[in-house]
Amino acid sequence: TYLPDPEHPSEGHTSTISSLTSTPSFIISGSKDHSIRIWSKQTRCLAYPPLLGHVGTVVAIEACDTPALIFSGDTNGNVMIWDLTTGTLVQSLENAHADTVLDVAFKGGVLATASRDQSVKVWERGPVDHAGNAFNTFRLRHTLLGHQGAVLSVCVTHDGKRAVAMSGADRALKIWDLGTGKVLKSFEGFAGVAVKLQLIEAERKVLAACTNHAIMIYDLDSGEEEVGVHGHGNVVRAVRIVGNGEETKMMVSASYDSTVRLWKRGNGGHGAWSTVRTLSFREAV
Known part of the structure; x- marks a missing residue:
């Protein structure tokens, strides 16, 4: 399937798509044209007009259903938070970082942003009203320093208590306590x-x-490389578990070799990984 639908070509981005995420109902794309577009999976059309406000390429994007929010980061160091149900801007964290925001992650009421400025910033949601409802605004809790290069990726545990981040120059993986801001x-x-x-x-x-064309699986207790999954012919740009993430039986990856691969783990989810399907853009319908 292609987006936009051939019957609505004007809905498409006007420049390169640089980030992508999804929810059960929507596909959300960010672009070099400084816009975000929310696509309905059902209609294959825009759910709302383009989301405008970024002044740089939208490099990082994340979305969730509860709360219904989109988080985006751009090459100017800005982070924006949008209402997924209306497409309206909720909050703009201008100059959140001193350089490009390379990744954003939200879990457990905590937003983490990773940047080329070698830092991870942790933002907490709040305050809470008298009924116990948290407002969809965020304030800075911690700035995590210690990486010796651009922080390329960050993820947060479901309870919002830990973050895992990796930087490029030193190839360092760090686990952070988000309560204290300590490594x-x-x-x-x-x-x-x-x-x-x-x-x-x-x-x-x-x-x-x-970047070594592989999907690596690391043990968070020992830091050891458990397995390298090979098959792509260029940088692997994205990887996701297929399903609820509780068991690693299947995953999907995308690479600069212009393919998407679906992988399955043998022996009931405990064996070696093998390619189930390789998709190229030529196969899109």
Whole structure:
């Protein structure tokens, strides 16, 4: 399937799409044209007019259903928060970082933003009204320093208490306590630089889409590389667990080799990974 629908070509971005995420009902895209577009999966058309406000390329984007919010970051260091149900701007965190925002992650009421300025910033949602409802505004809780290069990716545990981030120059994976802002563990010297991470909390592991053309799986307790999954012919730009994330039986990856691969884990979810399907853009319908 292509977006926009061929019957509505004017709905498309006017420049390169630089970020992408989804919810059960929507696909959300960010672009070099400084806009965000929310697409209905059902109609394959825009759910709302383009979301405007960024003054740089929208490099990072995240969305969730509860609360119904979109988080976006751009090349000017700005972070914006949008209402997923209306497409309206909720809050603009101008100059949140001194350089490009490379990743955003939201879990457990906590927003983490990673930047080329070598920092991760942690933002807390609040305050809470008399009925116990948190307003959809965010304020800075911690600035996490210690990475020796651009922080390429960050992810947050479901309870909002921990974050895992990786930087490029030192190939360092750090686990942070978001309550104190302190480093809990730091591991260095990995074979590839991770440009995107996903936590597998039930197994205390992290998936890493890497520049060495592989998907690496690391143990969060020891920092050891458990397995390297190979098959792509270029940088792996994204990786996601298929399903609820509780068990790593299937995953999907996207690469600069112009393919998307669907992987399955053998032996009931405990064996080696193998490619189930390789998709190219030529196969889109």
